[in-house]
Amino acid sequence: MEYRRQRALTLAFVLAGFAASALAYSDLPARMATHWNASGDVDGTMSRLAGAFFLPALTVFVVGLMLAAPRIDPRKEGYEAFRGVYEWFVAGTAGFLAYVHVLVLAWNLDYAIPVGQALAPALACLLYACGVLLERAEPNWFVGIRTPWTLSDDEVWRETHERGALAFKLAAVLALGGLVLPDYFRVFVVAPTLLAAAYTVTYSFLAYRRRE
Structure with missing residues (x-):
């Protein structure tokens, strides 16, 4: 199998x-x-x-x-x-x-x-795995950064996923800060994740406009 x-x-x-x-x-x-x-x-x-x-x-x-x-x-x-x-x-x-x-x-x-502190390393691993998946993902409808712009242009897909892979790996490294400083869970875990997602969406739009 x-x-x-x-x-x-x-x-x-x-x-x-x-x-x-x-x-x-x-x-x-x-x-x-x-x-x-x-x-x-x-x-x-x-x-x-x-x-x-x-x-x-x-x-x-x-x-x-x-x-x-x-x-x-x-x-x-x-x-x-x-x-x-x-x-x-x-x-x-x-x-x-x-x-x-x-x-x-x-x-x-x-x-x-301490739930937040215990979750931080697991979330870091998951975010890093997302980065690895993004750098390998080819165009499809279910997996990856699926915006109107990446789904409309395969080159925009590749550019966006290269940037997205780096962004999510960086978020994974920052998430480990929640293990050391659990009182700042939002700063080290939540904020980098949201910023990585927002960055990839914005980049896909700008990359598509640039190719137009």
Whole structure:
């Protein structure tokens, strides 16, 4: 089977999420904390059943969509150039969600975990993986920086993705600051991510106008 290692790792992460919930279920509170603001304060809760299995179920849904994309994309031939990297990215996304789920379970089992600080390195890895994926992605309708300008011109796509790859890798490095200075989570993690996204969209527009 093609991409066997990536698919096996993806499945392992999915199953790990469900297994962790099943093992911890009886010790979880009736109302689980499931969302924290940028300051690390709880601002969302769910029932025990929903809180224990929402993220694993969401992981199945997200992974399913990501694996379906190359099959249903009208420009599916573009995936062949970066399919291996894409499959690793799917596995990494499943791993990220499994990690977040374990943090949620641990916090609700009364382990004193600073959620923002614990999330920073995982988000840094995810952002860096986005950068790697962007530098490899060929034109398609589902993966990458999909603006009207990149989808209208393959050269604009390539220019934008080269710049976007660098921007997201830089955001990944800055996100590690949230591990050292968790009180500045917004500065080190949220702001660089938003700026990288805004930069790539703006650059795609300017690159398209320049080619016109």
